[in-house]
Amino acid sequence: MDAAEFRRRGKEMVDFVADYLENIEHRRVYPDVEPGYLRSMIPSEAPLEPESYEDVLKDVDRVIMPGITHWQSPHFHAYFPSASSYPALLADMLCGGLGCIGFTWAASPACTELETVMLDWLGKMLQLPEDFLAGTKGQGGGVIQGTASEATLMALLAARCKAVKCVHESDPQRSEADIISKLIAYTSEEAHSSVERAGLIGGVGIRMVATDEHFSVRAETLEKMVAEDKAAGFIPFFFCATLGTTPSCAFDKITELGPLCNAENIWMHIDAAYAGSSFICPEFRPLLDGVEFADSFNFNPHKWLLVNFDCSAMWVKKRTDLIGAFKLDPVYLKYDNQESGMFRSLKLWFVFRMYGQSGLQAYIRKHVELAKVFETMVKKDKRFEICAEVVLGLVCFRLKGSDELNEALLKEMTHLGRIHLVPCKLRGRFVLRFAVCGRTTELRHVQEAWTHITELSSELLLKKRNEA
Amino acid sequence: MDAAEFRRRGKEMVDFVADYLENIEHRRVYPDVEPGYLRSMIPSEAPLEPESYEDVLKDVDRVIMPGITHWQSPHFHAYFPSASSYPALLADMLCGGLGCIGFTWAASPACTELETVMLDWLGKMLQLPEDFLAGTKGQGGGVIQGTASEATLMALLAARCKAVKCVHESDPQRSEADIISKLIAYTSEEAHSSVERAGLIGGVGIRMVATDEHFSVRAETLEKMVAEDKAAGFIPFFFCATLGTTPSCAFDKITELGPLCNAENIWMHIDAAYAGSSFICPEFRPLLDGVEFADSFNFNPHKWLLVNFDCSAMWVKKRTDLIGAFKLDPVYLKYDNQESGMFRSLKLWFVFRMYGQSGLQAYIRKHVELAKVFETMVKKDKRFEICAEVVLGLVCFRLKGSDELNEALLKEMTHLGRIHLVPCKLRGRFVLRFAVCGRTTELRHVQEAWTHITELSSELLLKKRNEA
Structure with missing residues (x-):
């Protein structure tokens, strides 16, 4: 294929993509294949x-x-969103065309420099403390990772390195292996499985912290565990807080937990993979209060900020902590500095400029409002219950009754493929998650979805009554 | 931006990319910025x-x-290639438009299924033993990773998990931490730094194995180290062989090393990041002989197989080894199964079909031939020497004389920005690497590059003589 054919086929592909996205709502959202x-x-x-x-x-x-599975369909309400927008698609085309990789400054100066500046832009949009920004007098800075799981792993490994060094200084006879064998990391029982996996990879113990009635980790609980572990000779070194858990979008109380971690010399990493995007709105920014106590913070613009996958934004307060752990180039904190580094910052640049901060805020607010509408409809129907506080774009709900009943409802929904939801477990119960995901999801889609759910529920309940 | 504007802007961007690539050779290849x-x-x-x-x-x-830094320029001879082709760009546009992520089968059936089948196609093109393929009765299979560094880390962690289990079975009293503290991994002193980093992340000891006069690791050397370490109470568990080292494209002798590793119960991983693509040509396939002894094998189609970044292909002989280490979905061996999984297999599918195996082979052969041409020109000029055997598309050479002289030559080249090379150290000496990288690199570019190098060298030598 030469350039002339690429021009023709490329333009056809642009139309193909536009046609796909313009007509996506007429497709079955979940595929019918085995x-x-x-x-x-x-x-x-x-x-x-x-x-x-x-x-x-x-x-x-x-x-x-x-x-x-049509993730961009307005009928898609599963998992959390995978972001997509036209400006990001254009930036990706440019990125592909340039075909450069920026694992060092010299490998692609524009690529590495734009990344640092875009993470400062984004940090300011989130009102992150200046400590986390690169273009200030602080020691911090941001870097783009592929996923939140990568960021969690990086943070845990950097914390491990710091802890080993710290213990070693006070007790030079102690071997690194012995120290590592005593390290304990903590995270919520509601946290994403990637935190446990990071512990597994890092070879350190990891303990799950019980949550309160709002599915939030509280300082009191963590404090008790830390004290117990210290008494038993272990070394608490890392806490991964979650802002917006995967099952129910719950928030750990970092204003309480932060001071505790600081006092105990525990690295606090914040994983706000989904919820992080909302912090660009002043009314949701209080959810991030306490970030000033954190050592590292991460969220995924590729989830909810209109930037196509993959683009996970991570900031650290002290760049040297990461550099010490990974022997990396001091300016660009790549986990994998030899090979990684596509021109992902281009997507951020295009999206920030084409939407403006106001456009991005409006987008977040629209999704939250649609979730509130859905919540209100659920609450009005006495056969259903809301299972967790609705803070952002996720509604956890279920039919009052058995898990089997709710499983049957979800199974039928998935079988018909008109809308797509996935379940979660909350306090051991089977719960349905309705996430507002699509860029083009409007009020009517949410209303149609609820109508569909209630009709299926009525049929199911009638069938059950007839069987009884 | 609505769909109508995207159609217009997208088509403009297609032309922008085509214009860029058609005229790239007239640009300065290395940028002039601070x-x-x-x-x-x-x-x-x-x-x-x-x-x-x-x-x-x-x-x-x-x-x-x-x-x-114009990686796609025919004047770019630095690092190793970063692949790019029109079919891959089209596949990436489609991938972006679909905007789906395939971290489980249900999240995107086509995405996960095509990946498994494409890795079988590619495995067959490389004549991998059937053990490594998924669509056979074996226990193996392939998976796409982002980079070779990720693949190395995965392999090391899987090997660590297996080794711990194995030692634990014979000595149930021994703690996991104690076992890990005794584990030793090995790799060539010429290996990529990501192997050392994988050891650092995994918290295991890593020893660099000296190479022979061809920069290859030999079984004799490794055998001695393994015996020493065992005698000292350590547990050798992992060897990362390199086929095509970064400095000089050297090949470890895996036909010797494989049987040794098998006998010693050492996991052998093969990193063929760059060279792997060449194994689709029957004349280069002997370089992979010995792969039958390996537990895992990896190379980067995004380097030399016309598939845009990122796309690193990894195969394992026993899927359960990875599953055991990562608690992953048994079918799709994602290191990061919750978030990763763009539709990267689409790029492979488009490229394999639009080029055909014959087209891909021709592409590899062209690059190797151009490297041979360059080697011949270097050899004819008595002021220069070849510093490593030229097997594929990389020529290591230097001006006979001091490191300072060669450093000055490279500095002047980089300053002028007409061609771009990076150096390496071989046996402590400063060496220039000339890699054939561009999809559009032709004989005339290689000839022009050599003319440019010899002219600069003449000036430099003259200046030096005048100074003396």
């Missing part, structure tokens, strides 16, 4: 000779489209 | 209100382009 469906639809080996582009594109429709 | 150049060129905060797309695009030319 595991293993694809293998038999295509050859078992790569062709020896080139095939035509037409044939490839035909197979996109024949093989790929039937197996897509 | 560290920190960018911050003062743009505002210090994100705009409150939206800006126009025209303004953003103007700034791409004004702010970004002057700071780009």
Whole structure:
């Protein structure tokens, strides 16, 4: 394929994408295929000779489209959103065209420099303390990671390195292996599984902290565990706080937890993967109060800030903590500085400028309002209950009754494929999660979804009554 | 920006990218900017209100382009290639438009299924033993990672988990921490720094193995180290072999090393990040002989197989080894199964089909031939010496004389920005690396590069003589 053909095919692909996104709501949101469906639809080996582009594109429709879960559909209410916007798509096309990777300054100066400045822009939008910004007199700075899981792992490893150094200074005879074997990390029982995995990778103990009635970790609980562990000869060194948990979007009380961690010399990392985007709105910024006590903070613009996957923003208060742990270039805090570093900051730049801070705030507010509308409808129907406080764009709810009943409801929904939700467990109960995800989700989609849910519920309850 | 504007701007961007790539050779390949150049060129905060797309695009030319190292230029001979092709760009546009992420089968069936099948296609192209493929009766399979560094880390962690389990079975009293503190990993002194970093992250000892006169690790050397370490109470558990080292594209002797590792119960991982792509050609496939002894194997199609960054292909012989280490979904061996998983397999599918195996082979061969041409020219000029065997697309050479002389030559080259090379150290000496990188690099570019190098060298030698 030469440049001339690329011009033609590229423009067709732009239309293909625009057509897809403009008509996405008419598609079944969850695909109707069985595991293993694809293998038999295509050859078992790569062709020896080139095939035509037409044939490839035909197979996109024949093989790929039937197996897509349409994350960008306004009927998609599962997980948390995966962001997408036209400015970000354009930036990605540019990024692909440039085809440069920025693992050091020299490898792509614009790439590394724009990243540092964009993380300062974003940090200011969030009103992060100046300590976390690079263009100030502080020792902090931001870096783009692929995912929140990567950021959590980096933070835990940096904390491990710092803790080992610290213990070693007061007790030079003690071996690194012995110190590591005594290190204990903490996180909420509601935290994402990637925190546990980071502990597993880092070879340190990890303890789950029980939450209060709002699914929030409180200082009192953590304090007790820390005291117990210290008494038993362990070394508490890391706490991963969650702002906006995956199951129910709950918030750990970091205004209480921060001072405790600081006093106990425990590294506090904040994972706000989903909720973080909302902190650009003054009315949601109080949810981040306490960040001044944190050593590192992370959230995913690729979830809720209109920046396509992947783009996870991480800030640290002391760059040297990371540099010590990873022997990295002092300016650009890459976990994987030899190979990583696409031009991901371009997406941020395009999106920030084309939406403006006001446009991004309006986008966040719209989603939160739609979630409130959904919550109100659920509350009006006495057959249902709300299972967690609705703070942002997620509503946890269930039919009053057994887990089996709710499982049956979700199964039928998934089978029909008109809307897509995933469940969670809260206090051991099976709960449905309704997340407002789509860039194009409007009031009518939320209303239609609720109508669909209540109709299915009525059928199910009637059937159950008839069976009884 | 609505769909209509995206259609217009997207088509303009396609032309922008095509124009860029068609005219790239007329640009200075290495930028003429100083560290920190960018911050003062743009505002210090994100705009409150939206800006126009025209303004953003103007700034791409004004702010970004002057700071780009043009990796896709035919004058770019630094590092190793970062692949790019029109079919891959089209696949990336589609991937961005779909905006789905495939961290589980249900999250995007087509995404996870195509990945497994594409890794089988690619595995067959490399003639990997059937053990490594998913669509067979074996226990193996492939997965796409972001980078070779990630693959190395995964392999080391899986090996660590297996080793701990194994020692624990024979000695149940021994603690995990104690076992880990005795584990020793090995890799070539010429290996990529990410191997050392993986050891650092995994908290295990790592020893660098000396190489022979071809910069290859030999079994004899490793065997001696393993015996010493065992005698000292350590537990050898992991060897990362390199096929195609970063400095000189050297190859560890895996036909010797594999049987040793198997006999010693040492996990052998093969990192063939750059060289791996060449194994699709029958004449280079012997370089992979011995892979049958490996537990895991990895290379980067995003380096040399026309698939845009990022796309690193990893295979394991026993899926359960990874699953045991990461508690992952048994089918899709994601290191980071909760968030990762863009539709990267689409790029492979588009590239494999649009080039065909024959087209990909021709592409590899062209690069190797151009490197041979460059080698021949270097050899004919008695002022220069070749510093390592030229096997694939990399030529290591230097002016006979001091390191200072060669450093001065490279500095002048970088300053002029007509071609871009980076150096390496071989046996302590400063060596220039000439890598054939560009998709559009032709004979004339290589000839021009050599003319430029010899002219600069003549000036430099003359100046030196005059100074003496």
